[in-house]
Amino acid sequence: MSIFVNGNTRLLVQGITGREGSFHARQMLEYGTNVVAGVTPGKGGQQFEGKVPVFNTVAQAVQTTEANTTVIYVPPMAAAAAIVEAADAGIPLIVCITEGIPVMHMSRTMPFVRSRGVRLIGPNCPGLITPGAKGKVGIIPGNICSAGRVGLVSRSGTLTYEVVNHLTRAGIGQSTCVGIGGDPIIGTNFIDCLRAFQEDPGTDAIVLIGEIGGTDEQNAAQFVKTRVTKPVVGFIAGQTAPKGRRMGHAGAIISGSSGTAEEKLAAFEAAGIGVMRRPADVVDLVRKRL
Amino acid sequence: MNIHEYQARALLKAQGISVLDGDVASTPTEAEAIARRLGGPVVIKAQVHAGGRGKAGGVRLAKNPSEALDHAAEILGMQIKGLTVQKVLVVPAAEIASESYVGLIMDRETQRPVFMVSSAGGIDIEDVAAKNPEKIMRLPVDPTYGLFPHQALALAFSLYQDFAQVKAAAKIMEQLYAGFVANGASLAEINPLVTTPDGRVLALDAKVVIDDNELFWRPDLGLLRDDTAEEPSEAAARRANLSFIKLDGDVGCVVNGAGLAMATMDLVKYYGGAPANFLDIGGSSSPEKVINALKIITADPHVKAILFNIFGGITRTDDVANGIVAATRQFKVSVPIVIRLTGTNEAEAIRILNAVGMTALSDMDEAVERVVKLAREAA
Numbered sequence: 001m002s003i004f005v006n007g008n009t010r011l012l013v014q015g016i017t018g019r020e021g022s023f024h025a026r027q028m029l030e031y032g033t034n035v036v037a038g039v040t041p042g043k044g045g046q047q048f049e050g051k052v053p054v055f056n057t058v059a060q061a062v063q064t065t066e067a068n069t070t071v072i073y074v075p076p077m078a079a080a081a082a083i084v085e086a087a088d089a090g091i092p093l094i095v096c097i098t099e100g101i102p103v104m105h106m107s108r109t110m111p112f113v114r115s116r117g118v119r120l121i122g123p124n125c126p127g128l129i130t131p132g133a134k135g136k137v138g139i140i141p142g143n144i145c146s147a148g149r150v151g152l153v154s155r156s157g158t159l160t161y162e163v164v165n166h167l168t169r170a171g172i173g174q175s176t177c178v179g180i181g182g183d184p185i186i187g188t189n190f191i192d193c194l195r196a197f198q199e200d201p202g203t204d205a206i207v208l209i210g211e212i213g214g215t216d217e218q219n220a221a222q223f224v225k226t227r228v229t230k231p232v233v234g235f236i237a238g239q240t241a242p243k244g245r246r247m248g249h250a251g252a253i254i255s256g257s258s259g260t261a262e263e264k265l266a267a268f269e270a271a272g273i274g275v276m277r278r279p280a281d282v283v284d285l286v287r288k289r290l
Numbered sequence: 291m292n293i294h295e296y297q298a299r300a301l302l303k304a305q306g307i308s309v310l311d312g313d314v315a316s317t318p319t320e321a322e323a324i325a326r327r328l329g330g331p332v333v334i335k336a337q338v339h340a341g342g343r344g345k346a347g348g349v350r351l352a353k354n355p356s357e358a359l360d361h362a363a364e365i366l367g368m369q370i371k372g373l374t375v376q377k378v379l380v381v382p383a384a385e386i387a388s389e390s391y392v393g394l395i396m397d398r399e400t401q402r403p404v405f406m407v408s409s410a411g412g413i414d415i416e417d418v419a420a421k422n423p424e425k426i427m428r429l430p431v432d433p434t435y436g437l438f439p440h441q442a443l444a445l446a447f448s449l450y451q452d453f454a455q456v457k458a459a460a461k462i463m464e465q466l467y468a469g470f471v472a473n474g475a476s477l478a479e480i481n482p483l484v485t486t487p488d489g490r491v492l493a494l495d496a497k498v499v500i501d502d503n504e505l506f507w508r509p510d511l512g513l514l515r516d517d518t519a520e521e522p523s524e525a526a527a528r529r530a531n532l533s534f535i536k537l538d539g540d541v542g543c544v545v546n547g548a549g550l551a552m553a554t555m556d557l558v559k560y561y562g563g564a565p566a567n568f569l570d571i572g573g574s575s576s577p578e579k580v581i582n583a584l585k586i587i588t589a590d591p592h593v594k595a596i597l598f599n600i601f602g603g604i605t606r607t608d609d610v611a612n613g614i615v616a617a618t619r620q621f622k623v624s625v626p627i628v629i630r631l632t633g634t635n636e637a638e639a640i641r642i643l644n645a646v647g648m649t650a651l652s653d654m655d656e657a658v659e660r661v662v663k664l665a666r667e668a669a
Contacts, residue, residue: 077507102474102503103396108433110401126603141603141633156549157573158601161633162654165601182548184398211549214398237552240537240559241568248533248548248570250503251398256416261556278557280655 001202002176003151003193004093004121005069005128005135010036012067012091014074014082016054017043020097021073024139025052028071031142032134037061058089069093071127071137076100079123080109087116094187095137096122103250106185113187120187124249126157126179132202140164140177148173150286151197153190154209155182155216155249159237162279163209170283172290175203182211182249190220198228205231205289207282208273212238213252213259221267231289233274233282236261291500292339293514296379298496302480305469307462309493312381321362324380325355331383334361339519340371348375351383376518384494389482390449391415394466396476396501397430403470405429405437405463407445415481437467450485458491459483473511474504523586530582532571539564541665542587542596542625544580546571546605554599557654563662566593573604580613581620588623595626595665599654602633611639615646626664630657 011028015021016038025048029035037055038048044056055061058070070091074082079098086094094113101123113120121128127138132147144161146168154160160179167174178193180186190208197203206228210217217236224232239261241247243254254260268275274285293301296314303309311328314337315321325332336348343349348370352358358380368375390409397404408426410418418425427448431437439460446459462483470478477499484494505512517525527534533548537555541563545551548570555565567587571579587593600610610631617623629650631639636652643650651657 076503100503100506103476103501104403104433104471104474104504107396107402111432111434139604144633154549156547158545158547158603158605159549159553161601161603162550162553165632184396185401209549211552216398235553237549237556240555240565241552242535242537245535245568246502247535247552247568250501252548252552278560278655279553 001200002130002133002135003196003200003203004119004178005130005133005137005176007133007135009069009133009135009137010034010065010067011137012037012039012058012061012065012070014039014058014070014072014086016040016048016052017046018073022048024073027142028136031136033136036065037067058085058091062089062091067091069137070095072096072098074098076102080105083109083120084112087113087118090116090118092118094118094120095125095127096120097125097127097138099124101183103184106183110185110187121178122181122186124183125181125186126160128176128178130176131174138179140179144168145177146173149175149202149204150207151175151200151203151205152177152207152209153193153197154179155211155251156209156237159209159279163207163235163282166280166282167286172283172286175200182251184214184251189216191223194220194223194228198230203230205233205286207286208232208234210234210236210264211249211252212236212241212247212254212261212264215259217264218267221271221273224273225271231274233276233285233289234268235276235279235282236264236268291502291505291515292519293498293500294337294339294377294516294519295335295496296337296377297514298498299493301469301473301498302466302493302496305465305472307465307469307493308491309496310381310384312379314377314379315362316366316377318359318363318366321378321380322355322359325352325358328380328382332358332380333383334358334365335379335381336365336368336370336375337377337379338370338373338375340373343370346370373519384484384492385487387485387487389484391481392463392466392483393477393479393481394470400430402430402433403467405431405445407448409449431467437464452489455485455489455491462491462493473498474501474508475499476501523589527569527586530579530586532569532579532583532586534586535568536590537565537567539566540592540594540669541661542566542590542593543599544569544571544583544587544596545599546573546601550599550601554597554654554658557658558597558662561659561662563665566590577609577613577616580610581617584614584617584623585621588625593625594668595628595661596623597657597661598627598629598631599657600631600633602631602636606635607631607633607639608635608642611642614648615642625668628657628661628664630654
């Protein structure tokens with residue numbers, strides 16, 4: 001079992017003929033993911049890799065292939081419009097990989113996404129992967145993951161790979177790994193993922209990887225305290241980050257004195273979350289709690 | 291992207307907001323001429339991207355044009371928090387009856403632009419927010435509709451009793467919102483918004499921060515950037531498309547991915563070292579990026595050792611290895627380099643490095659421990 005992506009996932013790739021989209025669509029196909037359609041306006045009627053039909057619009061793709069998940073590799077200026085198109089077509093799970101979408105676009109997009117009752121993961125995220133169902137939606141390298149019963153949720157990309165790699169090498173497999181994205185406005189937050197992992201019978205423990213900036217980790221800690229019975233371990237990146245500077249991710253910034261690593265780690269400890277002092281600690285902390 | 295006060299004033303003025311007359315000067319004689327044109331006492335204000343300008347002596351009152359000349363001469367060239375003052379703003383010294391705070395920020399929790407308005411003005415709003423949150427009126431705006439007239443009025447009523455002033459302030463709220471949207475801002479602030487003894491409502495100081503993600507398709511906004519107001523190494527990194535922040539330590543860090551870059555800095559500290567920088571070479575690597583990264587890091591004389599920490603996903607580790615080899619051929623790197631790489635095309639990367647007598651580690655902890663030790667030995 002898993003969250004959000006499973007054996008029933010029928011994946012659409014928006015931007016499938018672009019440089020990023022085609023590269024990652026190929027990787028997802030190789031991993032064994034059920035890629036049923038692609039969309040690139042103006043390229044409808046083509047076949048991607050000789051087997052995936054390309055459509056002009058998301059609505060046509062959904063009507064023809066019954067796609068129920070979409071992943072977006074569309075340049076920043078068109079990405080919010082691509083999210084809106086997918087939501088308008090009623091796709092229940094939309095994953096947006098694109099980095100660099102203006103925050104005002106996302107502020108305008110989120111109310112529409114909510115009004116359609118669909119879930120957005122990202123933007124500016126690596127997507128998610130369910131190794132047990134060969135479901136790779138995004139860019140997380142498949143070869144570092146292994147099927148198992150630990151759920152992982154993170155705001156980052158390569159730091160997630162680092163932690164997953166430690167787990168896999170130690171023989172600890174994952175139910176689902178989700179990257180929720182490093183932007184200030186994202187569709188799915190830590191709490192949404194914690195709730196899903198708590199309800200998922202295939203997940204026994206949860207790894208939460210946060211970073212400086214905002215209050216999502218603090219809110220997550222509060223949620224863990226009151227609503228999560230499964231063991232949780234957590235990490236916060238940016239303990240050495242200076243205040244007031246954007247650390248790569250648009251959302252990774254300490255404003256004034258709020259959003260610091262200390263504040264978040266204290267919230268973790270108060271909620272009984274096992275605190276990782278470094279990525280490699282994940283193995284021992286998870287083992288102790290399984 | 292931060293812009294200067296005089297630029298922020300111009301953006302607000304373009305929306306119709308009343309700001310004090312005044313102009314920007316790069317030389318003392320220009321400042322004197324502006325003061326003469328304005329007549330009466332003026333305030334000379336340093337234009338730097340740093341708070342606490344007043345405390346640093348960067349804001350002075352001048353009674354006449356010759357004092358304006360003297361003060362401008364002192365302020366121009368002054369260092370404030372490590373930044374050199376290149377320009378001053380010269381404005382009339384306004385007579386003030388009251389001061390308020392008006393801010394508009396993109397809020398993460400509500401995912402909307404949120405107004406923050408307080409009659410406790412001219413102060414640090416974060417202080418007020420922490421100690422007396424009840425003194426701030428917060429109002430999220432639905433970006434689908436924009437700021438409604440009744441919302442603008444409610445904000446204004448929280449500041450003033452006089453209805454003429456309320457109407458003037460409500461109009462400023464609407465204009466500030468319009469300016470926020472038109473300029474892709476993540477923050478727009480009037481601090482203070484003042485009333486004069488004759489009853490006018492004026493913006494005395496303005497601050498605007500522009501969302502970096504807007505710059506790609508808004509080259510007009512990019513023109514507002516002042517390269518000289520940044521740390522030179524950071525400006526160079528930005529031109530090379532690298533996300534870089536200079537820090538005080540001696541271990542240079544080259545990492546792919548922002549989260550891993552922060553975790554690497556943290557691990558350097560964990561093992562007793564101090565990171566010299568944050569640097570994310572980004573997802574799609576090229577040897578060129580690695581060369582630029584090494585140039586920027588080795589230009590810092592405090593750097594005693596350099597760590598590469600690359601987890602290949604989209605980033606191809608062989609691209610990074612080629613970049614390291616090419617860079618060391620182009621220029622001499624006189625400090626030790628420790629390389630950790632794993633993931634995509636790892637075997638090829640190791641072959642490339644071995645061919646020139648370099649080695650790579652696959653474990654992050656081992657690499658960080660080693661680079662910290664090397665930096666300590668060199669110090």
